[in-house]
Amino acid sequence: MRKVLYDRFGDEQVLAVRELPTPIIAPTQLLIQVKAASINPLDWKIYRGEMKLMSGSKFPKGAGIDFAGTVAQVGASVTGYQPGDAVFGFLDVFTGGALAEYVVVTEAFIAPKPASISFDQAAALPVxxxxxxxxxxxxxxxxxxxxxxxxxxxxxxxxxxxxxxxxxxxxxxxxxxxxxxxxxxxxxxxxxxxxxxxxxxxxxxxxxxxxxxxxxxxxxxxxxxxxxxxxxxxxxxxxxxxxxxxxxxxxxxxxxxxLILKPTAAGLRDLAALAQNGLQIPVEKVYDLASVRQAYQETSQGKVKGKAVVVLG
The missing domain is CATH 3.40.50.720 (NAD(P)-binding Rossmann-like Domain)
Structure with missing residues (x-):
């Protein structure tokens, strides 16, 4: 699978798309095939090293926090989801890794994607x-x-x-x-x-x-x-x-x-309900994974108003 990683702090040029094995899940985990992941200011503050006291300095690191996609596999202990379910969610704020074709999560970090919104819009919601x-x-x-x-x-x-x-x-x-x-x-x-x-x-x-x-x-x-x-x-x-x-x-x-962001599954469900009832999700620009450096450069320079999303599949 493809995943965005970096081996040192720096500007957008440290970001690289690499080929990795698809992760193996534990009984309590789900494997999500990511359709889209969004870009957040917190991302570039972390990869630039501005928040290293919280993110640590262990490399390699992944980029991206929130995502939307479909359930590819479920662990034996998972009861709330099954393969094929459309979901949206988030990864650990300071570890990241959502800019990947597959991510591993537990049920506490996802919620069902509202049917009324696209995967691009759902990816733009969590953070x-x-x-x-x-x-x-x-x-x-x-x-x-x-x-x-x-x-x-x-x-x-x-x-x-x-x-x-x-x-x-x-x-x-x-x-x-x-x-x-x-x-x-x-x-x-x-x-x-x-x-x-x-x-x-x-x-x-x-x-x-x-x-x-x-x-x-x-x-x-x-x-x-x-x-x-x-x-x-x-x-x-x-x-x-x-x-x-x-x-x-x-x-x-x-x-x-x-603000010290505290993402929760309950919060995701609240957002899903708001989206179903008309909350507007302002996705202004969509990039492909190969353009991830450009995506971060343009958003960090304020060239994108609202949300930018990277599409993976």
């Missing part, structure tokens, strides 16, 4: 969809009537977060570049700010929640836009960042939360 769910429902606890600002709203997490915040009854202000104005508006944002034309400090209102998906909005700036008792959510977990967020939240009514 960014679960991140948006965790931010909106757990870290920020967004509710009816709240004012929510999403900075960097035209990426995968942002376009899901807009929809989820609207479903929870919030009023959403999306901050995007020129190319993100249309998709943010189409997915329900009440107000859209082009950051190339208006600085956030010029906004007149104050917010119950600010979600920074760009990694470019410091808490010291965001706090001026927050109500006295409000929540700021950021994306990059690091030891210093987590300590700083803890103390800022301890001594201020303005809370700083940092």
């Amino acid at each position: 960014t969809g679960l991140a948006a769910l965790q931010i909106i429902d757990q870290l920020a606890a967004v509710g009816p009537g709240q004012e929510v600002l999403i900075n960097g709203a035209s990426g995968g997490v942002g376009l899901f977060a807009i929809q989820l915040a609207k479903l929870r009854g919030a009023r959403v202000t999306a901050v995007v570049g020129p190319a993100g104005l249309t998709p943010a508006t189409q997915l329900g944002a009440d107000a859209v700010v082009d950051y190339t034309k208006q600085h956030l400090s010029q906004l007149p209102q104050r917010f119950d929640t600010i979600i920074d998906l760009s990694d470019k909005l410091p808490f010291t700036v965001a706090r001026r836009l927050l109500k006295p008792r409000a929540t700021f959510v950021s994306m990059l977990p690091s030891p210093l960042g987590l300590i700083g967020a803890f103390f800022r939240s301890l001594f201020s009514g303005q809370k700083h939360r940092i």
Whole structure:
């Protein structure tokens, strides 16, 4: 089978497609034939070595976290699935390996693919969809009537977060570049700010929640836009960042939360239900496996709004 691997940290050039034996499964495992896998910012932060404290430095490493495909084999102890079932799911966030023709998982890491969406769309759901769910429902606890600002709203997490915040009854202000104005508006944002034309400090209102998906909005700036008792959510977990967020939240009514993604099968089922009920999955560009370096280069440079997917079969 073909699989994307790398033997050292670096840019997209470290990624290589290699031929490997098809994995053998244990009694509790399933072998999934991957139809599509999606690209996430977390992928390039890991292969560039920006998160080596969490990912470790043991090589070779695989790339890609979330996928969709069909069950090829089931272990003797597996009861919930059978060969031929269409599923979507995720691998360990820091180990990766979804960019492969076959992956090995347990039942805890997959859910049935909704019949109403394609394999490409299903592959685009797990990481960014679960991140948006965790931010909106757990870290920020967004509710009816709240004012929510999403900075960097035209990426995968942002376009899901807009929809989820609207479903929870919030009023959403999306901050995007020129190319993100249309998709943010189409997915329900009440107000859209082009950051190339208006600085956030010029906004007149104050917010119950600010979600920074760009990694470019410091808490010291965001706090001026927050109500006295409000929540700021950021994306990059690091030891210093987590300590700083803890103390800022301890001594201020303005809370700083940092997303530490916790994928679950229950979360996948929630996403499946949302997709069945109309959640839009913005897959903008599809690549083949041979173009994986190009795929990561273009997405990391912000040339793809929404989600990019690599098709394997």
